[in-house]
Amino acid sequence: MPGFNEILAATEEELVQNFYMFRDDRSLSREDKLNKVARKFLLRDAQLVCAVGFNPNAANLTEILPIMGFDSFDELASERNDIFSTDIYRRLTFDNVIEIYSEIKTHAKLLQIMEYLLKKRLHNIEGKIEATVNSIIIEKYKAEMRAIYFDRIVSIDFVEDRLNNTDSGFRALLNEVAIIIESKLIPAGDIFFRDSILPEEKRKLLNKGLIPTDLIESRLGDESISNEEKRILLEHLKQLRK
16 A cells, blocks of 8 residues: 555546545545545555645546545645644654655645645744753754754745744754855855854854855954954954964
């Protein structure tokens, strides 16, 4: 039987073949229909909803929707959106989430939807981390954020919103500024010259070797930089010249 990844990436023909064995049993409730099909695929209900819901080829396959208990794709998409934006590595595994990003990264319509969902999803994950300081969730969150940036799941507007939020402790937790530079979403020089990037964040960029010496020297030529940033830059140049 196909698993989560196979359903997520299936062609229209493959999806129809996967669901061909089932029939629309009108005596069952939607919940029971969905559960029956999910069990056959050895999946949770939420996994099946998201595997089909994020499959770029599924929207036009109206024949498989009643089998899962849905009257329309919009109804399934609403359930998909709720699951993805609220679940924190329980009904959907971390690997499921990463596979979804990998599958949708070349599909403009799904990317637009995903950026909307991510605002709520990340808010929920970050709230959970603040409440529990769960190390397992923290590590999965870090890896998920790297996938979001390196797979280019988000637009520049999303990135700018994250960079402009100077009060976010999660930016430091992730070393998010470095991830953004490493993913080449925004050039290193552009970010390094911003006052909204904190001196300690710039220290981390320097330590990772992401900032060329000429940019450091140019930044030092700006008399408006803070004393703390100036000290960090001078100390780094001193270490380089030893």
